[in-house]
Amino acid sequence: MIIKINTPIAQHIINDLNSGDYVELTGTIYTARDQAHKKLTDAILANKSLPVPVNSVLYYAGPSPARPGEVIGSCGPTTSARMDQFTPLLVENGFKVCIGKGLRNKNVLKAIKKNKGLYLSAFGGCGALYHNKILKAECIAYKDLLSEAIFKLYVENFPAVVAIDSKGNDIFTKEPL
Amino acid sequence: MRNISTTVITEKVSDLVKVTALYLRPDIMDFFKNAIIKEKDENAKKNLLKLIENAVTAQDKKVPYCQDTGFEIIFCEIGQEVHITDGSLDAAIQEGIKKGSKDGFLRQSIVEDPIIRKNTATNTPGIINYSIVEGDKIKFSCIAKGFGCENKGQVSMLNPTASINDIKDFVLKVIKEAGPNACPPFFIGIGLGGTMDKACELAKKALLEPVGKHNKKKHLATLEKEILTEANNLNTGPLGLGGNLSCIDIKIKEYACHIAGLPVAVNIGCHAVRTKTIVI
Numbered sequence: 349m350i351i352k353i354n355t356p357i358a359q360h361i362i363n364d365l366n367s368g369d370y371v372e373l374t375g376t377i378y379t380a381r382d383q384a385h386k387k388l389t390d391a392i393l394a395n396k397s398l399p400v401p402v403n404s405v406l407y408y409a410g411p412s413p414a415r416p417g418e419v420i421g422s423c424g425p426t427t428s429a430r431m432d433q434f435t436p437l438l439v440e441n442g443f444k445v446c447i448g449k450g451l452r453n454k455n456v457l458k459a460i461k462k463n464k465g466l467y468l469s470a471f472g473g474c475g476a477l478y479h480n481k482i483l484k485a486e487c488i489a490y491k492d493l494l495s496e497a498i499f500k501l502y503v504e505n506f507p508a509v510v511a512i513d514s515k516g517n518d519i520f521t522k523e524p525l
Numbered sequence: 526m527r528n529i530s531t532t533v534i535t536e537k538v539s540d541l542v543k544v545t546a547l548y549l550r551p552d553i554m555d556f557f558k559n560a561i562i563k564e565k566d567e568n569a570k571k572n573l574l575k576l577i578e579n580a581v582t583a584q585d586k587k588v589p590y591c592q593d594t595g596f597e598i599i600f601c602e603i604g605q606e607v608h609i610t611d612g613s614l615d616a617a618i619q620e621g622i623k624k625g626s627k628d629g630f631l632r633q634s635i636v637e638d639p640i641i642r643k644n645t646a647t648n649t650p651g652i653i654n655y656s657i658v659e660g661d662k663i664k665f666s667c668i669a670k671g672f673g674c675e676n677k678g679q680v681s682m683l684n685p686t687a688s689i690n691d692i693k694d695f696v697l698k699v700i701k702e703a704g705p706n707a708c709p710p711f712f713i714g715i716g717l718g719g720t721m722d723k724a725c726e727l728a729k730k731a732l733l734e735p736v737g738k739h740n741k742k743k744h745l746a747t748l749e750k751e752i753l754t755e756a757n758n759l760n761t762g763p764l765g766l767g768g769n770l771s772c773i774d775i776k777i778k779e780y781a782c783h784i785a786g787l788p789v790a791v792n793i794g795c796h797a798v799r800t801k802t803i804v805i
């Protein structure tokens with residue numbers, strides 16, 4: 349069964365989702381990968397304003413360029429583990445739902461559990477499939493970073509799997525890999 | 526002597542780069558179609574279907590199969606009877622990478638310095654490996670190597686007295702550690718022997734081999750098959766979500782060895798391992 353959800357995701361919906369659920373998201377999400385995470389972290393630590401509204405869903409992705417007439421190029425998830433060092437601080441500061449691919453470390457798991465957040469694993473390597481689910485894209489910050497900039501995306505029926513739920517269950521560590 | 530102009534080389538490399546990075550390899554597509562019939566786990570079946578849907582969308586919309594269109598790696602085998610005209614071969618290949626990346630709307634993933642990290646905005650430089658062979662042709666093999674999987678490669682300098690099981694243990698450890706992060710099912714390249722750098726080169730080159738073709742040496746073909754079986758028992762599964770398809774194939778390339786060592790390099794190719802070869 350596929351659970352349809354809208355962003356920003358209401359707290360009672362977050363609470364009801366379980367690790368292993370297949371979901372499809374509709375609404376606005378923001379891309380942020382390595383360098384954007386570093387910059388967001390620096391801004392939070394320096395008490396500066398952020399280019400992304402608090403409570404937004406962060407998507408670890410760096411799209412390929414759009415062909416003329418297209419909204420975006422290929423836009424699948426990148427490896428979440430590289431964001432682990434930044435995620436707990438971002439979760440504590442309101443970014444408690446994130447989407448990437450693969451494993452997270454214990455600190456991320458703890459932060460998500462404590463703040464009743466969510467980590468979704470998107471289908472790694474399926475950038476063309478995600479291209480079809482993105483209806484609008486706008487670069488809103490760090491343009492000089494090219495694909496690593498922050499893009500505001502409007503997505504429809506964006507597929508993912510709940511990897512870490514708000515109770516702290518992790519799909520990847522449930523059984524030995 | 527056969528003259529080949531750098532203008533021709535740039536054009537050919539440009540086309541090669543563009544096509545390689547966009548689509549799933551046909552032999553891997555066929556493999557997925559067969560695998561989905563055999564797969565018993567319902568979730569794994571569903572996840573495999575996503576890979577096929579992705580490959581079909583990439584074809585239909587000319588949008589890259591994966592957004593990480595990779596570091597462009599070119600293996601260039603030059604026949605010794607070829608004479609390159611009209612300038613530098615190296616510059617012509619780099620220009621081809623630049624043009625192919627632009628025309629194919631590939632992602633610009635290369636930064637010019639590992640510390641300063643400013644994007645070159647051209648997807649160059651690529652990595653070019655040259656070798657001189659007999660004949661009057663040039664063979665270009667391109668690997669568009671994404672970094673989610675490249676980051677998970679490892680090398681181990683085993684003792685010369687290491688057993689087959691020691692080699693297997695190391696390779697399986699690397700595959701297990703790559704886990705869900707490197708976009709399984711994997712296409713694994715293994716380099717055995719030579720020096721540390723030679724083993725790594727062999728492991729990378731092994732990714733060019735087609736699915737189902739085994740090493741000519743019987744004992745290495747057996748090792749490939751045994752590693753494949755054991756890797757598929759790790760329950761990594763497509764996209765790391767479980768199931769018994771963790772690896773598409775295992776390819777070993779070997780070279781002579783020093784009496785004091787046994788280098789083993791493992792290059793993890795993701796399900797989006799994108800390679801193509803042309804001859805001019």
Ligand code: SF4
Nearest residue numbers: 473591671673708795
């Ligand atoms: S590991 Fe491969 S499939 Fe996954 S994001 Fe990187 S290039 Fe794409």
